[in-house]
Amino acid sequence: MILNNEELARKIEDIKIQGTMEYIINRKKMSPSYNGDYLSLDRKGTVFQMDNYCFGVGLGLNGAVLSSDIERVENFIREKDNCSNIHFELTPFSDQTLLKILQESGYTLEQFLAVWVLKLEEWNPNKGNLRNDEVSIVKVGAEESYEWARTVALGFSSDQNTTEDSIESVRGFLNLSHSTAFLLKEKEESVAGAFVAISDQLGEMFLTSTIQTHRGRGYQNLLIEERINYAKSKGCTHLTVMTKPNNTSARNMERNGFKLAYNKVIIKSSLCK
Template sequence: MGLFNNIDLASEIENIKIKGTKEYIADRKKISPLYECDYLALNGKGCAFCTENYFFSVGFGIKEEVLMADIELIENFALNRKISSRMHFEVTPYSDPLFMTLLQEKGYTLDHFLSVWVLDLEAWAPTAASFKSDEVSIIKVAPDQAYEWAKTVASGIAEDNTATEGSIESVRCFFNVPDTAAFLVKENGKSAAGGFIMWNGQLSELFLTSTIDSHRGKGYQNLLIAERMKFAKSRGCKYLTATTKPNNTSARNMERNGFKLAYNKAIMKSPSLNSVKN
């Protein structure tokens, strides 16, 4: 299977995102019955997600035709939850052109792009570690370290570098999702950076990678990428994927570690759903 112009690989990449998000939401709802997030799956066409303050849909238009009725069903799913007034559809280059036409007819506009990266693990071989320091270690997170890992990742993501208990819990629940592993970088015994990996068949995905502000610029993102590359290959995965914003530090780290840009996704944003007449 090649990396480029490959609709089957693109479908697998979108499906691993769907699988992980569905399992995450299901686990959160088990822990907290009052948790309001939910998802709507449409007959193998794709899946719409309602999270704390964001509605988005993944996988639509790749292999199954999307109808106007499908879009309206998803918009009603979002509107009925009264959390956010806009829906976002992630549209790949492999999506049926009619899908984009329908979105434009509904008044959707381009919000931003995301870059999807892929590494061929069968062709990749680990090199001798160039990062050596007695002060720095990287560990695979055990269950009793899940909170520490989640606090580190949430702190790295937070704009003010301060994690709330809510944001820590939001990250920590990923730890319970099946077929996943978390990694933590420690500097002088203190947590500095964290990352996550999920696998599904021949494909693994990297996400939830962040570094606490005071520890940035030390190569910890690359250390976490390399560790998870080795981990994915050890599990027999053939491909490793990650999604970043275009042309940012994370994107450059993907290139630096041998990932290739497979495709860019257009994130299409609806007008206010409160004003949409279905």
């Protein structure tokens, strides 16, 4: 049975918190001009500022969040002067007084996100995930790092173009400990990429994208299966991923045996200026 409970939510939120903190620390070491930062709220959660996007993770899972904590977050964001809003990611297990405080402060619902979990000992390969002779998947090393980052950035681009800043932003994830990236090639052309991070027998999948001209060929499913096998080989018992509800990615998770653990609600602040 999937552990649809508060303990599981804490583990899922924690792997995201620790990975994002490590990402920011490493980026600052590599590039002193990088402006990412984070604020830890005494084990009540963590708020991140990455470029012009600010978000909070894990709030209300380890004790009540007070109005003074929210004021501290808002002051932190104002000092950065490059985020117009704060987005708090709340689980069903977050302290209920937090939602009331945010609503009274003018925060509004932005969207829902689905959190999926796969219990690896119960997984059976999907026979529909067929790989032909023209498709190969490689584990990314130093030689493939730029090509992988470029491919992933292109996959997320709405106009099939990308910038060096976007590529370096994606490439920074390769410095995370206990993580691995995968690059999918069709013949010799790099067309899709994916990433998995591992912490305490829990793996988290993210940064999955396919360039627009090669979508609809089942490449996301092949990359899901590749990471499932990899996580099992590393001793993971569970694998998690977050998607928007009822989109193609969500359907691919169901197709590969993932179960919906819970939905997160994203609450957005008014302008923080």
